[in-house]
Amino acid sequence: MAIPITVLDCDLLLYGRGHRTLDRFKLDDVTDEYLMSMYGFPRQFIYYLVELLGASLSRPTQRSRAISPETQILAALGFYTSGSFQTRMGDAIGISQASMSRCVANVTEALVERASQFIHFPVDEAAIQSLKDEFYGLAGMPGVIGVADCIHVAIKAPNAEDLSYVNRKGLHSLNCLVVCDIRGALMTVETSWPGSLQDCAVLQRSSLTSQFETGMPKDSWLLGDSSFFLRSWLLTPLPIPETAAEYRYNRAHSATHSVIERTLQTLCCRFRCLDGSKGALQYSPEKCSHIILACCVLHNISLDHGMDVWSSPVPGPIDQPPEGEDEHMESLDLEADRIRQELILTHFGIHPPV
Numbered sequence: 001m002a003i004p005i006t007v008l009d010c011d012l013l014l015y016g017r018g019h020r021t022l023d024r025f026k027l028d029d030v031t032d033e034y035l036m037s038m039y040g041f042p043r044q045f046i047y048y049l050v051e052l053l054g055a056s057l058s059r060p061t062q063r064s065r066a067i068s069p070e071t072q073i074l075a076a077l078g079f080y081t082s083g084s085f086q087t088r089m090g091d092a093i094g095i096s097q098a099s100m101s102r103c104v105a106n107v108t109e110a111l112v113e114r115a116s117q118f119i120h121f122p123v124d125e126a127a128i129q130s131l132k133d134e135f136y137g138l139a140g141m142p143g144v145i146g147v148a149d150c151i152h153v154a155i156k157a158p159n160a161e162d163l164s165y166v167n168r169k170g171l172h173s174l175n176c177l178v179v180c181d182i183r184g185a186l187m188t189v190e191t192s193w194p195g196s197l198q199d200c201a202v203l204q205r206s207s208l209t210s211q212f213e214t215g216m217p218k219d220s221w222l223l224g225d226s227s228f229f230l231r232s233w234l235l236t237p238l239p240i241p242e243t244a245a246e247y248r249y250n251r252a253h254s255a256t257h258s259v260i261e262r263t264l265q266t267l268c269c270r271f272r273c274l275d276g277s278k279g280a281l282q283y284s285p286e287k288c289s290h291i292i293l294a295c296c297v298l299h300n301i302s303l304d305h306g307m308d309v310w311s312s313p314v315p316g317p318i319d320q321p322p323e324g325e326d327e328h329m330e331s332l333d334l335e336a337d338r339i340r341q342e343l344i345l346t347h348f349g350i351h352p353p354v
Helices: 007-016 032-039 042-058 068-084 086-094 096-111 125-139 199-203 207-214 244-270 284-306 334-347
Strands: 144-156 173-180 186-194 222-225
Touching: 007 068, 032 042, 032 068, 042 068, 042 096, 042 284, 068 096, 068 284, 086 207, 096 284, 125 144, 125 222, 144 186, 144 199, 173 199, 173 244, 173 284, 186 199, 186 207, 186 284, 222 244, 244 284, 244 334
Parallel strands: 144 222
Antiparallel strands: 144 173, 173 186
């Protein structure tokens, strides 16, 4: 029985033989404007990714070895920035929708393997002091080395019985914990928490809590919003400010914490696969978690290459599950309350810093 030639071509494309690669698309054949419109990144950035990930994407054990690293990266960037496996995008680089999916999986794995290289807290005293100085210069909040928040990313239902991923809007999601610096560079990203967990529960179970409770720089803390409990290393706003100093503290806190809000909005604007506009991510929770982390790695790499987060268009607010009343409860951590009150009196009292 005759076998259709299209099936044979697909087998060659997906599984490959020998060391052949698919080179139907050449970066040098298109304009920078085309690359930005189709893949969201300029030529030199894509070349850097080819150099960074090329060895991983050329592993002989990978089924997609017939597709060049360059083409795999373009396919993945196209998905991350558009949120869908568009036929026109696959046609542009000469691969099928099935091959697009395989490329996304390969590039995602390669980026996740390098996450610790690009997402981490500084460890030397000079870098930590620089973080404090930069945040203080923004709104007069002393001792801040990062701002924290959570964001939900929609995923498909894992199965009918598993309700752990159903958030308070009745949608399936992952609740991701993120910490960034004043530039919007991500210093901590945890992407695997199920959407049913409230932000305070995510923080309680996170490695971030272990990291800061076992040791943190002196007189240093993160800022979190009212969805978190007050801790000695994480300052939250006062639910009901009464004095002028408390109002000044809340204003400085809000102005400083807005950095993470803008960062998350820009992240979802750049990587439309995260914003839900094209629907939920159609993978298992584990694979969805890896895709989110891969986008975060790309976000930091883009900052390192001068693609300033603040130069991006200001997106609209992120559609997140509504807050519950329990998310505005204060912690009974007396030491944390003492630290916050001392900070308010010292830095936002009668003579607040200019």
